[in-house]
Amino acid sequence: MPAITTALGFTIRLLIAVGLGILIGAERQLTKHRTGIVTNVIVCVGSYAFTAFSYLANDGNTDVTRIAAQIVSGIGFLGAGVIISDGTKIKGINTAASIWSSASVGILCCLDKWWFAAIVAGAMVLAHLLIHPIAEFITKKQEYNKEKSDKQETFYRISIVCSEENADEIKKNIIEYFRELDDVLLRNLEMSDVDGGNVKVRAEISTKRKNNELVEHIITHVGKHEDIISTGWKHIT
Incomplete structure (x- = not known):
């Protein structure tokens, strides 16, 4: 793949970030969550752009981990905005975690080995589609057992x-x-x-x-x- 400091290399990686953002956001939108395709694409592209800047400004001779660390902190504040406390229940934690993880996908798109970003995006989608239903089943089972216990003599x-x-x-x-x-x-x-x-x-x-x-x-x-x-x-x- 061409270097990120070239127009072609930058564009290819940008399209990869957009595509993976669409993949992550589509799952969120199809399952009727508050953040969908647009939000996840913007987070991926923004994270990619910030990280790519550190390459472009110094022609690849820079410590990109500094930018990545700042992105992690900044996205944390963005994710906190979607968390809602409803009495004893807290909603939006999974959505906040998805936004935070989408930023990591954007950062990984800056690498020559872009498939690492694809692996992370795929793992996120699988976690929501496969692991999340298992967690929901366990939670409902616990609630059922508690309700059953409350109804016993x-x-x-x-x-x-x-x-x-x-x-x-x-x-x-x-x-x-x-x-x-x-x-x-x-x-x-x-x-x-x-x-x-x-x-x-x-x-x-x-x-x-x-x-x-x-x-x-x-x-x-x-x-x-x-x-x-x-x-x-x-x-x-």
Whole structure:
């Protein structure tokens, strides 16, 4: 291939950068992502042009790694602009990584061995077409398992520490309160002495599905009694 410092060599490499940018961008656009052909072509061409400048300005006698390092930093800021935080989810990381990687393809197009750029571009497309679906499958599988776990019957133990003289009354109130709840089953209720002449009342309950909010509501309701010293709950198996 002609040297990059010649018009023919520069043009050939530029066309390669455009072609590989189209390849990367086409996959992004066909899969309905925010950055498509135009963005990736511009990133590839821009990175190629900046790197080629270091060759042209000094007729090939220069340290091109300096320009490449600056491109990596600059494209990082561009990629950050497409990342969106949506509550607990972060969107756009793959798109940002694609833009960043497209810049590396443009830089590699400056080499005489231009096929290294083609290899990187091909690897990017394969990663999106083959590896990304696998990652999506694993994520959905994890979400399904979590949802399934949340719908299974869940067991809790509620602990209440109170004075000994009010233990029977509190125990009676607990039994009456649980009779009013449709989604909770009282499985066991026992009392034991603790230090200071107090009594700990333990209630083992089960819910049709994981429902920590309901247990917190129960604790709040039961804990309103003025003679209750402390309350708490935990999952049990």
